[in-house]
Amino acid sequence: MNSMHFYTIVFFLCMCLLSVHCNGWWMWGKKGSSSSCPRREAAQPYYFGNTQIDCLLSFLIRHRGKRSAPWRGRWDLVHRFIYYRGKYFEFFDDSSVNIGNGRVGGHRCGGGIEGSPAGYSELSLECIERCTNRYTASFGGYNLLLNNCNSFVNRLSEVLCRRGTQCPSWCG
Known part of the structure; x- marks a missing residue:
């Protein structure tokens, strides 16, 4: 077997192994809608949002110091966040999280929340x-x-x- 053929097989096997950890073969785009997480009495909407990744990365480098629920592609080339009850929830490449009134880099980088809610939740802000x-x-x-x-x-x-107001056990 020639080396080119061998490396092609290794590459294909690696891609197959990676897909085991993914939500499907195609990881880009929107999946699900608010109909899979419908409006309920006393529930508040939550939104997916994004920030342009190239702008955010340059901003962070200078300033260092997402029944099945709706979801977004794991490998989309944007920085994603959740917007819920007036707060932004973000996770970064240094494993830090941000909970704030604005998205990190939002004053400089394009992006924002999506136009329609991803779903609705009755959970408290403290739980999230x-x-x-x-x-x-x-x-x-x-x-x-x-x-x-x-x-x-x-x-x-x-x-x-x-459904309901009980926070998951892993959230402490």
Whole structure:
């Protein structure tokens, strides 16, 4: 077997192994809609949002110091966040999280929340803050392929889409 053929096979096997950890073969684009996490009495909407990745990365380098719930592609080339009850929830490549009134780099970088809600939730803001703060303890640090900002928003979407007001046990 020639070496080119061998490397092609190795590459294909690696891609297959990576896909085991993914939500499907095609990781780009929107998946699900608010109909899979419908409006309920006393529930508040939550939104997916994004920031242009090239702008955010340059901003962060200068300033260092996402029934099935709706989800977004794990390998989309944008930085994703969740917007819920007036707060932004973000996960970064240094495994830090941000909970704030604005998105990191939002004053300089394009992006924003999507036009329609991803779903609706009855959970308290305090619950989602605890989940965000416990994220790395429960799911590990940042990994570009397996645990990135898109993975983070998809997990928060699963939490937000739960029925009722009980916070998941992993959130402490």
